[in-house]
Amino acid sequence: MPELPEVEVVRAGVEPAVTGAVVAGIEIFDERSLRRHDATAGSFGDLLVGRRILGAVRRGKFLWLPLDSGRALVIHLGMSGQVLLRSPGQTDDRHLRIRLAVEHTESDSPGPRELWLNFVDQRVFGSMSVDSMHPTSDGFAAGYSGRGEGEWTGLLPSQVSHIARDPLDPAFSDDLFRAGLRRKKTGIKRALLDQTLISGIGNIYADEALFAARLHYEQPTASLDGAQGDALLLALRSILHRALVEGGTSFDAQYVNVNGQSGYFAHSLEVYGRQGKPCSRCGAILVRQTFMNRGSHFCPACQVVDGAPVCDSATRFQAPS
DNA sequence: CGAAAGACCTGAGTGC
DNA sequence: TGCACTCAGGTCTTTC
Numbered sequence: 001m002p003e004l005p006e007v008e009v010v011r012a013g014v015e016p017a018v019t020g021a022v023v024a025g026i027e028i029f030d031e032r033s034l035r036r037h038d039a040t041a042g043s044f045g046d047l048l049v050g051r052r053i054l055g056a057v058r059r060g061k062f063l064w065l066p067l068d069s070g071r072a073l074v075i076h077l078g079m080s081g082q083v084l085l086r087s088p089g090q091t092d093d094r095h096l097r098i099r100l101a102v103e104h105t106e107s108d109s110p111g112p113r114e115l116w117l118n119f120v121d122q123r124v125f126g127s128m129s130v131d132s133m134h135p136t137s138d139g140f141a142a143g144y145s146g147r148g149e150g151e152w153t154g155l156l157p158s159q160v161s162h163i164a165r166d167p168l169d170p171a172f173s174d175d176l177f178r179a180g181l182r183r184k185k186t187g188i189k190r191a192l193l194d195q196t197l198i199s200g201i202g203n204i205y206a207d208e209a210l211f212a213a214r215l216h217y218e219q220p221t222a223s224l225d226g227a228q229g230d231a232l233l234l235a236l237r238s239i240l241h242r243a244l245v246e247g248g249t250s251f252d253a254q255y256v257n258v259n260g261q262s263g264y265f266a267h268s269l270e271v272y273g274r275q276g277k278p279c280s281r282c283g284a285i286l287v288r289q290t291f292m293n294r295g296s297h298f299c300p301a302c303q304v305v306d307g308a309p310v311c312d313s314a315t316r317f318q319a320p321s
Numbered sequence: 322c323g324a325a326a327g328a329c330c331t332g333a334g335t336g337c
Numbered sequence: 338t339g340c341a342c343t344c345a346g347g348t349c350t351t352t353c
Contacts, residue, residue: 001346032330036349061347079330079346095331123330125347186324195348203346293326294346327351335343 002077004166004200005243006255006263007061008144010083013258015056015146017085017111018065021102022052024114033097033121036076036159037129047071047130053102054152059143060166060199062159064131066152071130073100074157078125085258086116095122131157140171166200167236168244178229181221188224188232189217189296201236204249204272207297209235211271217296219305242268271297 002010026045028034037044052068063083064072075083084093088101098119104111119128133155136142142156165172180197181188191197192206201209210217212235215228224232243249248263251273256262270280275288275297284301 003347035329076348078348080332121330122332123346125330184323190324193347292346295344323353325351325353328349329347331345333344335341337340337342 001079001202001204002081002248002255003061003202003205004168004240005205005265006248007058007063007077007200008244009248009257009263010077011056011058011063011144012146013085014063014065014083014117015148017115017258018053018102018117019055019148020052020106020109021104021115023048023050023100024103025049025101027099027101028097029099030097030124032124033119033127034129036074036127038131041071041132042130044128044130048073048100054150055145055148057143057145057148057153059156059160059169060163060195061202062143062157062163062199064143064157064160066133066150066155067130070133072133072152072155072157074127074129074131074159075119076126078121078123078127080122081126082118082120082256083258084118084120084256084260086118087112088114088116090116093118093120095120097121097124098128129159131159133157134161138171144169163195164197164199166240167198167233168200168240172198174233177233178226181224181229184221186221187218188215188221190292191221192236193292198236200240203294204269205236205239205243207272208239208270211298211303212239214302214304216303216305217291217298223305271299273297 026048034044054066057064063075066072096118100117102117103114135154136156141153145153177198181191184191189206192201213231243265246263246265249265250262251266271286274286277286279286279299282301284299287298287300289296
């Protein structure tokens, strides 16, 4: 599932291929992928065709391509979205929902003059849209944009405005995050998945970071002390960074980079998908519980609340598979 | 108002 | 072989 590292791999792949190019045409194969497009200002195609792409920016799991019109093409991969760079005329990918034909008109462009940017999405949880841009409230860059520069770096698409900064963002405020945790009345994992508090983290990296920080997913956020908060942030940054270096986590063909290649971080997972196997730290058998309509994976011996294991009843655990 | 639950999706896997 | 059912989870919407 694309979380921050996977989306960043896509951003880094798209940026050099499309920066400076003009959108020459679009094809929409499935209108559901435009669910997040607000057509008040114009149709998706009308707002896109003829516009020049200025860069590629990411905040959390949201990706956007700023346009010379002052708007941006916003891309969210959802559960199964992919952005694939193809040569014009190439056979359609399965689950192709939207295609952009882009053309480099600059004389000094190093890559191919024309290419297709295919938005492929099996489960249709992802989307593309053209959105208006607004200055960030803190005045810092809106997200990570590689070496991009221009006024657009300080502008945020309106549908991303409620998304918090991610922990790899230099403008991420540790203090703001800790204050947010103290204010909340919920468990730590639910808070990590709340993109308005901290962005970029999904089910896999939430489980991995909580394991690294030795925290149980149901520990109340308000009860975390300073050391636990620090350990959690350290774990989050370390895991996200390592996953990024390894090209993200792939279990199947549902996540690939812009060239269709898989990442390698799945080999480095300590708890996610490892229920029934021994904990690498203490040897206890790892457990999977259903939580928030998804799986929570953890070590019942070393991920505890306030020094005491939460595994009060063995019947709460699913049998190892 | 915040927290939690439900809706949206499709293909792989399972049981009969 | 085929059919019904379950599971995977990010985000938006609805409900409490």
